[in-house]
Amino acid sequence: MRLWRKALAVVAGAVLAGQAVFAGSASARSIELWVSTWGTDVNVRNSPTGGSVIWQIDAANYPYVCTTTGDRATYGSYTNIYWSKINFDRDGNGYYESVGWISDIFIRGGVNDRPARDPYILC
Structure with missing residues (x-):
């Protein structure tokens, strides 16, 4: 349960920072979003x-x-x-x-x- 809350906090922080979140094999990683x-x-x-x-x-x-x-x-x-x-x-x-x-x-x-x-x- 604690790991789930930590993962959710990482995702929420990335979304607030304007980043897309991808599920990695061991942990979540983020990249910037771009517009054309x-x-x-x-x-x-x-x-x-x-x-x-x-x-x-x-x-x-x-x-x-x-x-x-x-x-x-x-x-x-x-x-x-x-x-x-x-x-x-x-x-x-x-x-x-x-x-x-x-x-x-x-x-x-x-x-x-x-x-x-x-x-x-x-x-």
Whole structure:
């Protein structure tokens, strides 16, 4: 019973940290979750509500942190109130150490007014 509680705590901690959990042969291990984006010069903001643009990204894969609701974003026929927190490589050193918010419009596989990731992690 004690081992089960410990395994559950590891899984819960990984989910809260935005990581997927895989059952290993002897113990649980985790990996980062990623999202695939589309578009060029996609604004990255410091907040999903009233946030300022802090960077722009192009179509690529980025480490995913979590999803929340925020300001309505519109791009052509696409519209969404969901925003995803991602890590991005701001200085080109190959490390995704910067954090910002992008509209779920620009995450591949999304639909209007729904979270693009399924399942998603609520911030």
